[in-house]
Amino acid sequence: MERKKTKDKSRRSGNSIMNRILIPVIVALFVQAGLFSVNIIWGGTIEKLNHNAFDILNGAVNNRRNYLQSEMLSRWSNLDPASENIRRTFSKEPIQIGEAGTLLRNEILSQSAPELISLLRRNLVIGVFLILTDGEGRDEEGQMQKHGLYIRDMDPATNSANNSDLLLLHAPVCISKELGIPLDSNWQSRMSFDPDDLVSWNYYSKPYEAALKYPEIEEKDLGYWSPVFRAAGDSLDTITYSMPLRDQNGVVRAILGVELSVDYLSKQMPYQELNQEKQGMYFVGVAEGEELIFNTQLSTGPVFKHRFGMAKQMSFTQEDEYADSYRVIDNTSGHKRDVYGCIQYFNLYNTNTPFENERWALIGMLDDEELLGFSQGVSGSIWVTWGISLVLGLTAAWAAGLSVAHPITRLLKQLRESDPRRPLELGKLKISEIDELSGAIETLSSRVAREASRLSQIIDMAGVEIGAFETQPDSDRVFCTGHFFEMLGFYSEQATDGTIDKQEFDELMETLNGQVEDGTEDGSTKILRIEHPAQAPRWVRLRVVSSNNHITGVVSDVTQEILKRRKIERERDYDLLTDLLNRRAFSVELKKRFSNPQEQTLIARMSGDEFYVLFSGYSSREEVQEIIHVLEDGVRQTIFFLPDNTSINIRASAGIAWYPDHATSYDKLLKYADFAMYQVKNTTKGEFGEFDMEHYKRDSYLLQNQEEINRLIDKEKVTFHFQPIVDARNGEVFGYEALMRPTLESIKSPGEVLLLAKSQSKLYGIERLTWRQSLAAFEKLPEAASSIRIFVNSIASQQLNAKDEKYIQERFSHLLPRVIIEITEEERSTEMETRRKLEWAAKWNCQIALDDFGTGYNSDTALLATMPNFVKLDISIVRNIDNDANRRKLLQNLLSYTEGRDIRVIAEGVETYEELRTLISLGVDYLQGYYIARPQLQPAPIPEQIVQEIQDAYAAVSE
Template sequence: MKRAKASLFKKIVFPILLVMLFQAVLLYGTTILGGAVTQLEANAYDIFSEKVQGRKNDLQSEMLQRWSKIQEMLTGLQEDTESLLAERGGTLEELMADPDLSRRLLAEYTDELIYTLRKNSVTGVFVVLNAPVGEKYPGIYLRDTDPESNPSGYSDLQALCAPPAITQKLNVALDASWTSAFVFEGGEEEACNRFFFRPLRAAQQYPGMDAEDLAYWSPPFYLGNNRDYAGNQVIAYSVPLIGADGTVYGVAGVDISSDYLMKKLPGKELNSENKAGYLLGMTTDENTAEMTYRELLANGAALRGMIGDGEEVTVTAAAGASGFYRIAAGSGAGDSEVVACVREMRLYSSNTPFEGERWAVLGVVQKNDLLAFSSSFRLLLFAALVLSSVVGVIGIVFVARRATKRISVLAANLRSADPRQPIRLAGVGVAEIDQLSEAIVSLSSQVADNAQKMSRILDMAGIEIGVFEQDEEGPGFYYTDKLPGMLGIRPGEKFDRDILHRRLSALPCQAEQGEQNRYLFTLNAEDGVHWVRLQTVARGASTLGVLSDVTKEISEKQKLEHERDYDLLTGLFNRRAFQSRIEQMLTRPGEVGTAVLVMMDLDNLKYVNDTYGHDFGDGYIRAAARALRRSTPDKSLAARLSGDEFVAFLYGYESVDAAREACRGIEKELRRSILALPDGSRLPVRASAGLAFYPKDAAEYTPLLQYADFAMYQVKHTDKGQFTEFNIAAYNRDAYLLQCREELNLLIEKERLDYQFQPIVDAVNGGVFGYEALMRPATENIHSPAQLLELARSQSKLSQIERLTMFRALECAVAQGVVATGSRIFINSIPNQVLSDPDLARMEERFGCYLDRLVIELTEEERMDPEKTAKKQAFARKWGASLALDDFGVGYSGEGILVDLAPQFVKIDISLVQGIERDEDRQALLSNLVLYCKKRRIRLIGEGVETFAEMEYLIRAGVDYLQGYYLCRPAHTPPEGLPCKKEILEIRSRM
């Protein structure tokens, strides 16, 4: 009897346990191996990262767009300083040396400081003068404890530092630690002193750099290292004060208190239970794998326990989410790993003194707290499976022990049941067995229903997952409903273990790097290509496989890779991808052989854009790209660098001649390419190109590109539409035309033109008749007017130089007092360039009282554009100004140009003047010119007079005015008296 009872229990319980085990494994595998938990963890990282990024953006915007916008204040301080200098006379150094004047200057500053304090919503504003008296520096430091409110008057302000007279005038409260002047104890590197000394020393070290590029964000500090001095710590944004003469005479700026800054970093937003916090840090480390941040500010109740009590926090790159780092946990963190999401701020521009100090916002949290939801989900899933299994086992045991009759029938029914479907047992006519059958059916339905619920949850979440289990030693094979469809098996078609293996074997497959038993399959379906990922796990004699549809993931990855490396308009490589591949290739010179880099710039693109619109301009670019693809051989790379610039690298040739011949193929294909235009015309594609050969011209990418660019630049400005090879001699001669493009832009933008003045002397009485304004470029690499004009001509910016010449020459003449003498001002006009009507109106507004003394010097090149010459003649007549024909005697066509221009003055070129007292040919030319000009009341000016003999001959020949080194050299401020006056009068007395 006992033996039969035991046999009954086994035959009932084991099949049902097997079904439950399969369904539990199926449920767990579908959820865990399908990536649901991994996705939850990734979401947790992403949400945390987005919060930190958003907070970083907000704080960076406040610091750069509101708090540090003090240019208006700096301008006002500069104007106050210049006004006091103009009133008192002297220099900035003299002003700084006088304590009374320094205090008066501070009094002038107060309105600008208080206005900025209100406008920028900062907690403090200051100015410190670099005029120490002993150890004390005069200055003003005002604080606003509540910048969000602005009551009338100054009741909410406190003075931390200011002269007594100023505090009495403003009637502001004095801080408990108020002082009348700044005392910087502890040296320049003391934390509380850096806000003053760092920008001050930077301005002294880098003269000529803009003040805003020398600005400095200081770490938090207590003013004077006294915690009671300022209430709480502040960070300061300070900018050096630089006079017009380059003197660094102080520092001005604003501060933001740590309490005020804390409000911008609410740690509770990172974790609803306040288990995370924000850290504001600063580092100079360049190794991004491990960085040490100096703690500037920390917010969050749990933060101190997580990071410890040190002043520095070291972060180490962590595997997983991008931008997350590990932190050595503090004593309050327990055994949990602490991670930080690091988002660096850009507070400084490139190539500035403090760009190495990088500030960052760090969101800090324990990893357990960050991943709490995914861990809870995993635990609840496991608990649910265990609980349901326990309930199922209890039910099975209970039902099995009540089975007493007709066991064979019930066992047969159970053996024939399909474990993938809810079990169905037919009644056997015995109440006890039927009740047992009903309990088994009910329990099986509940288990299947639970599995279906999980499947529905996955369907609602849009997760495509199929699962199968196969017995390696038997015929057992189980699978979920979605599995066949994911492999391209249509509904109703047969599907079994053999079909699964044949289907997987026929599909293109690749093992995923870094993963075991994980494979990626490619399917060609009617709606396009699909990708599925197979993950297999061995469980004893059975294998569990999970198939997930990763089409969206792979497509997005491929799209991102394509957008990263390819130009969207042409499909060619972009600049970054092209450079990366070339630099990799050049590490294998044997594979490259002889190569050529072709740098191309499309001609006529601006014409197409302006005439037919940018859509046809894009078509012009695409036509060029197609021609480039058709004409480049297999061993080549092509890219679009910018709007109209293309580059190609052709390699693997045995000689330069072979590479050159391949370039001719590109040139021919371009010439055959045509763009159809909307008006029915057909525009050929044209490009100017420069060639640089590897390794003949250069063996590295950067110089190779630079040389090809130079060759293209030459042909672009000489003979458009040609392919030209790089020439080292031309490069050594003209490289500055390419290299100084930015310097030219800076010269124009900053108006860096200076002028010296050379007297033009009356040949009758020896007095000064006028001054010629001589251009002097104030830049490092552009040394002469000739270089400047050649560079401007190559960049089509002569019109801007003409405008700058007219305004700057008159500005310098007024500033140096040259026009105050009533003398004429001779200014060289650039040929075929003329001021616009708005510029002429501005000239009349600014210099109207001086324009009748202006003499505009023209050359023969003015004949090239009679319309512009006529405009110059017109506004000269309007102003009562005069015209002068410059450099007469050098290649001019005689008296014809004198008739065309009708000048009031003719300047005889130095080539005609030099040695004229010994040269009869020069004397004859001069005699004819004097005779011609006297009849027409044109006054003659002899240029380049360098000897007494030349001066004497010109006077005796009847020249009206003289100019040259013998009389006086050019200078910013010409001397009042000229030694040559006495000699001229003596010559006149002997005539």
């Protein structure tokens, strides 16, 4: 007897309600916490927060750089018209030495003074200066002295009518009296330079020496921004911009410049904008070469001084984790936190100018705690929340287990200790423990037969929605509780005395088979749907236990459980806003449809304004197309009314992919439909387009290289190779075609460059890059000094703006008369764009070449509209022209038209001797192709053999 009690106790301990509640809850809590942590911490959320922090910092620094660069280039360093007016004061002859020379220099300075004051007021700088280059001398201390005029205004924002707010830092005595401007405490009649301290007079020597070394470069391109320095005897740290002034004979006569104090510049860089806690730092540095080492010029923010003190240099290293971030290399001790910066370079100098290698940069910096503090705080909060939730969940599960297990345990104890001959008084239960109650029924089975009605009373007193039955092998009656039949939807009169005939009971149970919705495979447990005409349907769970022909069953109401589960499943699978399937449910249904197609349309919302529609089970493609057309028309006719009584038409772009024509798997089908939609959004917009495999093979890389075209344009990642165009009469080089070659691994050809640029509206950047770099590269060739022409490929629809046009005209004025503009583009330009391109070429004395003639874009209509100087015959016409009479006829027609109209024909793509000979015999003017020479960075001379073949072929025609 004792062994049996021990065994029962052990069995209950292993399968107790506490264990059944606590173990699943604990597992669920840990799984939920694990999934939450993986999703938030390792799912990329923290990483995105970090990237956002760097993007925000970079955006602020970029905006501040743009503002400062605009001020430096458009305002502070704009020395016109002062430079031109001062240049007029120079005499035609050199200034003499002695008293006469001094008088003449004073006269120049006197006449220039009003222009300098006007420049000082207009440019809002703190100082202007004019230093004459002749009349050099030395004082007793060996200091180099120059005649000059240096005026300073410590408050550019306010002006005085009598110039009383100005100070003279350097000026001859006579001019000081003449101007009536107060003298600075450090005034000197002449400007002194220490010849051993190069830094303090770079603002004079740098532009002066550059003007002597590069007489062909214009004065504006010789302007120089000096690093921070403090002149001898001065108390102010300043930055200057200075440029040389030449007279009409090209002699450098003076250095004109402006001055900005470090304090004044610091006010233009408010470090507070980088961080609300005022922990940001701005730093301006100058670097030479490609190293990320910057000489300190100025900084703002008290944190910089606290962290780096008076550091003369700042070094950075690029972080791999965040592409746009740089970490400060800090060798100082005592600082454990890293400092990150975003570097934005100033474009102060044009290319191919003396000082283009001096890179000025604005760098905004924050330490990692300020920059990444939010993401670190989020990460910490997640772990704290995870711990608190786990503790609360365990505590709640333990309390719930106790609240359920304790009354049931008390009930079981009372049942086991009850006297079947006397009525039982049991406490009410708030939840039913089916397994333990079934066990109690099994234990009391011998007494249930005699006390069935009393068992019903006990269950009623417990307040639990539950019913039970029991059959005995030696009895033809079934014992039932009072609510058993009522819960199954039968009349309440049945089994009024607590028993029912066994055959009648089996017949009633048989009728329930049609109401089974779920259950176990062995049939021991069933979920039944109970219908009632005047009430909502209910669900009950029927569990039956059989042992040695002794059958016991329990039925319990699980309506709330079923309703809650179905609600959770619907919220899991349906979008709350549109009541359509969400992404997860769509994926599940999609897999089902591919394995078992149905006559049904499936619609789901993916995210935002993106939806998927699946048409499956239709008999023909035309049937689906008709439905799609109805859908497209319905969208176009839909009008959305706004609160202000205005209305807008709804537009939708859609991509269509067909099974099995385009793909046999749903993954590829979705991918191709996305690509088709992308094509529509980037072309016609607001239409439904079908997937095209040729377009996909050609353009799919557009989705992957969107940032690469920006890097190519910004970093000028191109080179230009030159292919010769030779005279068809004698083989001499007539000109070179400049051919772009991208240097990025991800972009292979000029065609890809144009496609990417066009897809992102960056064609203007390619046009600007082509003009600047092709002419600069051609200028370096030895052949550029001769009369050889250069053919530049221009995008017909793109026109340079006034600033870029002025730069090209001023920088390459000596080359423009030899430029031949090749009009090329995948699509034809408009008549207005063509006319503007022709006017542009005429203004520069350039000629026009119509490229790719014969391909369909540049047709006879384009020839008539353009009336070019040259027509370039496309390679498709040249190829095998020696064996194709149709190609020869097309060329003869073109030559008949160009003859007498001063239009020259160039055959490009010549690859064989037979093609060369045929083209010369037909009368083309110039030849280009691999047979003659391939494109090269430094073109080599035409091989003598090729020259001789051209001359022989032409001689044969002449005879």
